[in-house]
Each structure stands twice: as structure tokens, then as C-alpha cells.
Amino acid sequence: MIGEYPYLEVTKPDGMQYAVTLENFIPQQTTENVYISIGRQSNNHIVLNDPQKKISRHHCSLQYQNNRWWIVDNGSANGTFLQREIDQPEIDVRSEDAIALRSGDYILILGALSSTNQPIFWRLEFIDPGETNQVTSMQAIHTLEYSLSRQMLYRNIVRRRDSISLGEQERCLIDYMSRKNHYHQNHPAICEYDELIQAVWQDDTFGRDRKAINHLVWRIRDKIELDSGEPQFLKTIKGRGYCLDIKIID
Numbered sequence: 398m399i400g401e402y403p404y405l406e407v408t409k410p411d412g413m414q415y416a417v418t419l420e421n422f423i424p425q426q427t428t429e430n431v432y433i434s435i436g437r438q439s440n441n442h443i444v445l446n447d448p449q450k451k452i453s454r455h456h457c458s459l460q461y462q463n464n465r466w467w468i469v470d471n472g473s474a475n476g477t478f479l480q481r482e483i484d485q486p487e488i489d490v491r492s493e494d495a496i497a498l499r500s501g502d503y504i505l506i507l508g509a510l511s512s513t514n515q516p517i518f519w520r521l522e523f524i525d526p527g528e529t530n531q532v533t534s535m536q537a538i539h540t541l542e543y544s545l546s547r548q549m550l551y552r553n554i555v556r557r558r559d560s561i562s563l564g565e566q567e568r569c570l571i572d573y574m575s576r577k578n579h580y581h582q583n584h585p586a587i588c589e590y591d592e593l594i595q596a597v598w599q600d601d602t603f604g605r606d607r608k609a610i611n612h613l614v615w616r617i618r619d620k621i622e623l624d625s626g627e628p629q630f631l632k633t634i635k636g637r638g639y640c641l642d643i644k645i646i647d
Contacts, residue, residue, distance in 0.1 A: 401527035403466060403500070405443070408520040410508035417443055419459065431461035434471075435506075435521075445519055451475055451507045452519075457490070459498075463619050466498045466525065478505040478518075481627070492635050494611035497625045500525040539623055541630050541643045543575040552621065567617050569597045570610075574641040585632075585640040593638060614639060 402420035422433045422442045436456040437447040445452050453473040460467045470477040470490040478487035479496050480503040487505055490496055504521040511517055542551040542558075550561040550571055563571060573596035577586045588596075594605045597613065618625040630642045 401525075403523060403525035403527075405504075406522040406524060408522075410517040410519060423461075431459075433459040435459070436471075445506065445508070447508060449509055451509060456506060457504070460495070465619075465625065466523070467495045468498055468502075468504055468523075469495045473506075475507045479503070480505055489635075493633060494608055495615055498523045498525070499624070499627075500528045539629070541621060542646050543571060543643050544646050545572075545576065545579065546647055548572055550621070561620055563617075563620070566597050566613055567620075570613055570617065571641070573597075574639070575643055575645055578641060578643065579645045583645050585642045587634050587637060587640050589638045610638075 402418060402423070404419060405417040406414065407417055408414050419433060423431050433443065434441040434455055435443045435445065435458060436454050437445055437450070437452040438454040441455060445456070453471070453475070455471050456473045457471050457477040458469045460469055468477065468479060468490055473491075477490040479490055479498075480487050481499070481501075483503075488496065500523065502523045504523060505518040506521070507516050508519045509517040540553045542553065543549070544551070548568060550563060550568075552559050552561055570593060573593065574586075574588050577588060578584060580586070590607045590610055593610050594602050597610070598605050614631060615625075618628050618631055621630055622628050632640050632642065634640055
């Protein structure tokens with residue numbers, strides 16, 4: 398069961414503020430696959446009033462899967478953006494397909510343009526009272542290793558080495574990226590979307606696109622990253638693909 402329910406601190410483009418408790422949109426006894434829609438149309442769970450029509454009818458959604466809350470862009474016209482800190486650059490959610498949320502993250506949705514055409518956003522601050530704090534000192538010694546001969550992935554953390562179970566498609570992606578790193582003297586090499594699609598699906602690439610790779614990366618990050626919302630190992634190269642920071646062993 399979801400523990401303490403998160404909520405949104407919403408700031409409208411005109412500066413007015415209000416809070417939205419997500420518990421109101423979660424069916425009783427539901428533990429997985431919660432879907433909360435956000436947009437300007439009245440049939441969304443969370444409606445953002447938008448007379449200027451900068452917000453799409455069904456703009457984005459909050460989803461609860463794999464014990465995490467995620468922000469997902471639903472093919473919006475003007476994009477959904479995530480800001481980790483007030484003074485940090487925004488992350489375009491469309492480039493990741495979905496991003497795991499952390500308490501204190503800001504979801505930005507274009508609401509208006511100023512007289513000088515500067516964007517004015519709706520700011521939805523995600524607050525999760527039940528979030529577990531990450532221990533920075535543990536993250537520093539969290540490493541990944543991949544055995545080329547065994548095609549096995551290992552995690553090293555706090556004097557412990559564990560193998561990570563991978564599905565067939567996940568293994569194909571990790572194996573391809575690891576071998577490309579090995580070819581580049583064990584440096585993280587950029588893997589383009591097209592080559593990853595070919596590596597994973599080989600002769601069955603019809604209908605496979607960037608979204609298919611993004612979903613696969615999402616699943617892998619949930620297994621290998623301490624914080625899949627801020628990946629340390631499997632990183633996005635915006636507009637191109639991904640790179641993998643991993644140690645190669647025989």
C-alpha cells in the first residue's frame with residue numbers, strides 16, 4: 398500500500414497558490430498502476446484552467462509504478478518540464494518518456510507568455526512526506542560491472558557484490574553497450590537510438606522506435622540505479638540515445 402500520500406503545491410501563472418492531495422484520486426486498496434491525468438479539459442483528475450490554450454487537453458500524468466511516482470508527458474504540444482532545484486535547468490520529460498519524481502521536484506507546464514514572449518509556467522511542486530532519504534556516502538561506492546564472457550551484470554555496494562537479473566531485451570541492450578565501451582578502451586560510448594533498436598530486436602525492428610528504447614531503459618534503471626530519477630550509470634544523451642558508465646570484466 399502507498400504509505401503517506403504525496404501532494405502538489407500548485408502555483409498558477411498569476412502567482413495564486415493552492416494544494417492538491419493525490420489521495421483524492423487513488424482508488425481504495427490500490428497498490429500499483431495509479432494514473433492521475435493533468436490537463437485543461439474538464440475530464441482530467443487535475444484540471445488546469447487555461448483560457449489561452451497553451452496546455453494540451455490531456456497534457457501529462459502522474460503514475461505510481463514499481464514503488465515510485467513518475468511524471469509522464471502525454472504527447473503534449475508545448476511539453477512538460479521537470480526542475481530539480483529552483484536555479485537548475487529544466488529537463489524535458491519528452492526526452493525521457495518518463496522521469497521518476499523526488500520530493501521537492503517542480504513540474505513546469507507552460508501557461509502564458511509575457512509581453513516580451515517570456516514563458517510563464519504553472520509550477521507544480523511534488524511533495525512526498527514518505528520518501529526515503531538517499532545516503533550520499535553509499536552512492537559514492539555504488540558501482541556496476543559487466544562480464545563479457547558470462548554476460549552477467551553485477552552491482553557492488555557497501556562491500557557486497559550481487560548479480561542483477563535481466564530480461565532478454567534488457568540483457569541485449571546492456572551487452573551491446575558494454576561491448577561498445579570495451580571497443581572504446583572502456584570509456585562510456587554514445588549509443589544512438591537506431592543502433593540500440595537493431596541490437597535489441599535485430600530482424601524484428603518493424604514498429605520499434607525511440608519510445609520502445611526509452612521504456613526498456615526505464616525498466617533497467619529501476620534495477621541498477623539508486624535513484625532512477627537521477628541516473629548515475631545509464632545516462633541520456635539528449636536527442637541521440639544513451640551511454641552506459643560501467644566497468645568491463647572478463
